[in-house]
Amino acid sequence: MLLLSRITGQDVRAAGDRVIGRLADLTVLLSQPSGRLLVERLLITRRQAPPLLVPWGQVIGFERDRLTIAEDVEGGDFELREHEIRLVRDVLDTQVVDVVGQRLARVADVVLTRTDAHRLELVGVEVGFGAVLRRLQLEPLGVRVGRDVVDWADIHLTSERGHAAQLACPRSAVHHLDPRGLAALVSRVDTESATEILAVRGPRLAADVVRAAHPSVAERVLRAMPSAHAAQIVAAMSDEHAGRWRERLRRAPGRHFLRSRVWPRRRHVGDVTS
Template sequence: MIYLSQLMGNPVLDSNDEKIGTVSDLGIATGEVFPRITSLAFMGPGRTPLMISWRKYVDTYNEDVIKLKVPSTEIRFSYLQPNEVLLARDILNKQIVDTRGIRVVRVNDLKLSDTSSTQLRLLGAEVGVRGLLRSLSPKLEQIATRIARSMGHPMQERIIAWSYMDLVERDLSNVKLSVSHKTLDELHPADVADIIERLDSRLRSQVFAQLDDEQRAGAMAEFNDDAMAVELIGGMNEK
């Protein structure tokens, strides 16, 4: 297992061990229960943003470096495809809905699984303190974990599987996020209302706008705060 935070900023070397950039992001192909990493984004010379196919070019990877199969002269760069999203840009540090626990949480890190020597898949989001500490500094996480264990209160991972994640802060309306998980419009109105009430005002309006008239009516009937319903309807009328 490896985390996104452990790959970010790592050097990217070609087959001649020449450094051609540093990792800036990973792309996934949505529509799978546990999506494959399909693209490697990195900052090239002069901080030029570049992207290549993971399957075609990545030879090995670890917490220190990503090595490619070919020399830099043979690389053909690519672009993000319509069915792809970037983990750091689109998911990390964003709010998501845990559709199993029916709650809104913040993504602190992303857990990846090496299904083969070169293939990576997204398992889920780390939403606990360990993920936050690791994103700040892996050494800080290790120190805090040791201290907590010595005090008899081990710090547990808090992972939400991709199959139970639904993004609420995104401009990805045409992207199918997963083949299996519930999305907001499939939840009970009481659960939708609870989720909306937990969001900040900007995201609250964004999520409310994604619902159809029947879903909005059902959610409003479940709000504990009548003023919130008035606020959301007012926001819709202003658009």
């Protein structure tokens, strides 16, 4: 098992042992045909030159504290592909939803493993206070703190890029949850993300999610949606439930609704280097 926090930050060398920069991030394409989440590219920062976004195929040697790439490496395109995310920016230290354990947790580290083909594969995230202590090298001497690793297939990202990439990728957990699972998910993400989740799953399933969710959560999400989309969801309900929701949405929201807050998602701007 390899931890992202122990891989990034190290020097990147070219053939001949010349240091060309530092490893700042790794990218993963969520829609790889094989279904395996292999590291695609490396983001390398340099002191007096633009950063490099290097394909993994340019790596000629990788150890825990030594990373070597080809001498004639090119920086490549700085635009991320449709389903591509950065592990440091979009996952590490962000909030994620464990859709199996139905909990919101902060990512203390990202877990990778080596493949037989000398690639790195993303397998999950580590959460919990023990992981924080290990990362900060503050684990008490002689005390073994258990690991809490959540499989990648069981998480939904709350960062802006991560959330969008998972919504666009049919393999992601959000596309395989039943109404109760989706209701638990939308109750743990910010309102904007919740509306996007319901929109991508369609009105009929969204209607079942509204019925399964706590009424205050369902109301918050429906009120935040464009009125036409909310009307489609209500129209997909049974006549009895549709009538109740139309009446509820016609009323002004109460004070409790106006005071409700959820964890905001991490946003970023610009290109891959931001």
